[in-house]
Amino acid sequence: MELYLYIALFAPLVGSLYSSLFARSPKSQQVGIIASGLLFTSFVSSTILLTYVMGGHTVHTEMMTWIATGDLYIPFGFVVDQVSVVMMMVVTIVSTVVHVYSIGYMDHDKGFNRFFAWLSAFVFSMMVLVMSDNFAGLFIGWEGVGLCSWGLIGFWYHKESATWAANEAFIMNRIADLGMLIGIFLVYWNVGSLQYDVVFSEIGNLQPVIITWIGIFLFIGAMGKSAQFPLHTWLADAMEGPTPVSALIHAATMVTAGVYLVVRANPIYDLIPNVGIFIASLGAFVALFAASMALVNRDMKRIIAYSTLSQLGYMFVAAGLGAYWVALFHLMAHAFFKALLFLGAGNVMHAMHDELDPFKMGGLRKVMKGTFVMMTLASVALAGIYPFAGFFSKDLILEVGFVEHHYVIYTVLLLTAGLTAFYSFRLVALIFHGEERYKLFGIHPHEAYKFMLVAMSPLLVLAIIAGSFKMTYFQLVMNLLPATQYHVHDHTTFWIMTIGTQLFVIAAILFAYKKYSNWSSVPDGSSAMEKSFFYKLLWNQYYIPKMYEEIFAKPYAELSRIAWKQIDLKIVDATVDAIANGIYKTGENTRDIQNGNLSTMLRWMVVGLVVLSILAVAFTVGYNVVGA
Amino acid sequence: MFEAIAFYLFAALTIVMFTITVMTSQALYALTAMAAGMIFISAFFFLLGADFLGVIQIIVYTGAVMALYAFGMMFFDTTRNVVEKGTNPQIVFVLGVLAAVMVVTIFVAPIVSNNIQALYPIQENIGNSQAVGMVLFTKYLVPFELAAVMLLVAMIGGIVLAGKKMDKSLTLMKEEEIGGLDEGFEPEAGGH
Amino acid sequence: MAITLTHYLVLASVLFVIGLIGVMRRKNLLMLFFATEILLNATNIAFAAISHYIGDLSGQMFAFFIIAIAASEVAIGLGLLIVWYKRTGKIDLDQMNSMRG
């Protein structure tokens, strides 16, 4: 089995290295095909591992030593257990689909080969992240995906906004990574090891306050990767990258790494329910917060990005409340339909020549049938309509909130579910229904390549049926995660809740359709709604990016300039130069003593004599006083 | 009592003589006063039991050194008043007194604390000259020889420096000729 | 009223001060030499006195060497003085400024 483990892990790396060999050459189709093929190999190996793990086994292997010094021992160790195998499946499935899709999507791009090098490298990092058997290995993957995300967001490096967004993402993630790093340090100095099995078996022996700190710092790391408030701004900006990147990294896999971390570290978080509550509350807040921003946005990809953010909030609610398997399940289901949504959006973008404003589209249903169906179904899944995947995972989170008696969280999540349905279908309605507003801009949309649609179809299927795996999945992960069933015991309440939620969501969908399916004009900022305070607030993302710019970025730049021009050059360096100049000046001035006039010299000699005598007296007297 | 009288007498005389040496504007007065002062100083040496040193003081200083100065002065115009340009006498005085006080303190302080021990104690049964000779030719032999060599060097140096062109009489020569005596050097001033 | 070491030392320092005043006052090189002789003699008295009161001959030894040095100094100094006088016709200190830095 270890062979499959290594194949699953290193096939993407091989693909990446192979592609990077051609990074300089003009586009060649085979690069994409080989990279995709290798990804598929990885997927197949993961599937084999899945069946193996379902048999009740786990694979744990240690490739070689990485860092060993003092008491610290960090190997390149990999583990395939019930949790990581689920992640591996998600990652390999989505990335295989995205790879194949990208062959079509990046067809006309100069950096075709380079794109695959980055993309496969990302998959490799993600695999390291999920398969590692220790925190340091996790951190490798953690930073690795950050790097690839940087490279892919800034893939079109000639675009100022893209490179800016890439840097923003990297730096924001770095802030969180610091928290993660501190968490790792805490674990090491208190447990003496970074191996999951050792840490989790000994974590109970620590003082509660230390466990709390560990939990907090690790979660700070998770907040950055999963773009939780207040480190969320990078995710929306990250949409500057090519759309397959958004689908793979910023929807399905990388951003869920934070959730994975919390799920993986469940023995730690089990011991600190207070932190769990905080996580859940933050998650609920982010769910609503992000959904509200998605309501008014006019950038197709950003809307989906906010939706991702919102769903990540859901996952954190589940994880924070101790329902780790629910979080992981929603992670999986979300990966499928969100990736599908993004890839659909990619098709639309292609068709619309990179136009992103859904108000400038409309009526695309006729030209892009396949995409239309897929995006609609993905949105339905996202909204959580029975029997799509979202229903099983998302409603379960609502139930978790209810069962755990966190009614505020429950209410917030319920409200958010409505908002989600609304903005998802606002998008669908604006893009595919109504008048063909794009004609005003002289665009002639066309459907994407057939094989791209075919490539997307596995995601479609999974988005529809993923819910039916629920019990199998539960059986699988209960080996590793707390196997709590979240059932509303009272049947009446259960049915009221379920049906009520469904009705609420459907009402939201219908409202969205009603409002937007016959939209005819492109808003120009003149309508009353667009002038209202709330609209502006949401439109400007609560002014948070602006605030960050004003509070952090600009002062930092200004402070840096001051540090250089004022402090470094004018104080530190000037002091040094002043000392040097002082010595030099002393020389210049005392030159006059050497004016060659002997009687002046004699006089100085007398002065010297007197000074020396005074010194001698002082020392002698001092010596006698002290000595006596 | 005798010692005290002698000390105060000679002290007063020495101070007066040296003050004249320093203050007078006549070179001859200065020379004479100093020679007298030297002799008075030798009296202190006798008082202190350093007979040999006293004799040396008279012979070497008053005999040799003063004679040398006297010869030296023949070269210069000694009849003329020595004109000193104004320096601030107050500063001079204050500095000098200060220095003196310091020196006194330096010398007295260790004695007060009784830190000094005799390395070569004066033996009571032998005379000063003998004792001096014993120490000088045993412990201080090398410095003594060095001093001898130094004196020799000084002597030769003095002769060479002063004795150059002794065959020419500077007093009888004209100023231009004096100026031309040193080849390679430009005389800076045209005499007096 | 016995004469103590302090008496001698005070005398020596008074003489030394006189010498110092001379050193600072004099511009005529020859007179300056006289002043230095006074300095040396003042020290000699101090040495001899200490030697006597402590009962150690080393002080006298130093006095001897000082006398020897004084003699040498006069010999060389006068020699130089004469050479200088031959060259410039003056022995004024203020005009010896060829060592100006």
Add this chain to the structure above:
Amino acid sequence: MIDHILTLLIFFPALAAMLGFVVTKDSIRAYGIAVAGIEFLLSLWLWYAYDPMVSGMQFMEAAPLIPAFGINYLLGVDGISLFIIILSTFFTLIGIASLTEKRRIKDLIITLLFLEMTMVGVFAALDAIVFYVFWEFSLVPMLYIIGAWGGPLRIYASVKFFLYTFTGSLVMLVGMLFMAYFYYQATGQWSFAILEWYRLILPENFQLWLFVAFFLGFAIKVPMFPFHTWLPYAHGQAPTIGSVILAAILLKMGTYAFVRFSLPLFPDASVFFMIPIAVIAIIMIIYTAMVAYAQEDIKQVVAYSSISHMGVIILGTFALNVEGVSGSVFLMLAHGVVSGALFLLVGVIYDRRHTKLMSEFGGLASVMPRYATIFGIMMMASVGLPLTINFVGEFLSLLGFYKQSHMLTLTAGTAIIVGAIYMLSAYKKAFFGNVTNEENKKLKDINKTELVGLIPLTIVAIWLGVYPKPILEPINNSVESVIQLMHDKAQSAEAKVRIPDLSGKNGTNTMQEAY
């Protein structure tokens, strides 16, 4: 021959440099490469013959110089110095091989070979006087390199460099002399042998004073804030090769000396000064990172980033535990590789455009993709991405210091943030965006000569990031013995607690065995 390999390593380049005077100008380059290559192979042989399991000094050589004062020609290497020696020979080779300088190349190569002698000498010396002599000698070739091949302000920069570092090392010399005097008082014999000094247990107040004396010499060399201002000038004016050697090797002398002298000689003082020095290190890290962010000249960015990274090294050194000190020693190597490579890279663009201002560039990624790739890898290494060489060192240094202070490490950890900020923004300014400057449109991508230097560095940067064990293991063994020595010598209760006791561990050599 293996018995005298260190002597050979030190004096072979110097002799070869002497011979270099008779080599013709056309063949001097090949000659230089050959000499540096042989030297590098010799140092590899040293590594091969080095027994990683022994933590003490190996290949010791001794010859009396001034026996009356206990000054001897003592050489030896342990895990701490071995790799810095190899780094020195490696960088000299790379520097000469990828030399693009045209002016007076013969003089330059001879100077470089002399410099190599002094560098190896510093790291191999086990006698304080020999160490000091090489330490000071190393200034001269560098002074010459900056002063003769530098930019317009070169005289100012080189004099500043020389006087500044020289002043510091004079204070250090006083410390050394006092140390030897103290040894004399304690044992009745003079000795400047470092290993014999190790055996001394100094009273705490002496330790404090001596520590400060040594500290000044080392801190200026490192350079620690606020003694760092000579470095930007030196880097700004030095030719590429000068900057490379300066950043890669010469700065390491300071941090190496901390590990070699300050820690084992003054364990109590090290503990006493740990927090103040950590604060200085943190100021170095954050403050210089900010200054780096404000720079307009890409070389200055790299120069200030050097200072920032040196702060992490200092922090690791004063973690006073095996993790931190091993990490800092490893980071010395890592930073050598990475900053050396970055300076080489800056040199590449300077050769083409004769400017280092970032505003002159922009969009280079599309004109010089290969260059941009290597620069990107090195930048990421500098930022401390896992699986690159820097990460191992930074991680261990911070990890080690975390044991001593949580808050300070948290603050110092911002290094990974601020480091990313200035590096990424510099990279963005120079490489991303559209090509706006006409002159940049026809720039040639990196050529073979330049690749000769950069490819090995890139390989090393990644190889040691993935598999640091061959280097980390000998370092670890030697550091363990240093830490144990410190623990055994420590007197104050705080020091006993702060410096871990390793004697219970298997395979750890105690003080007597090690030295």
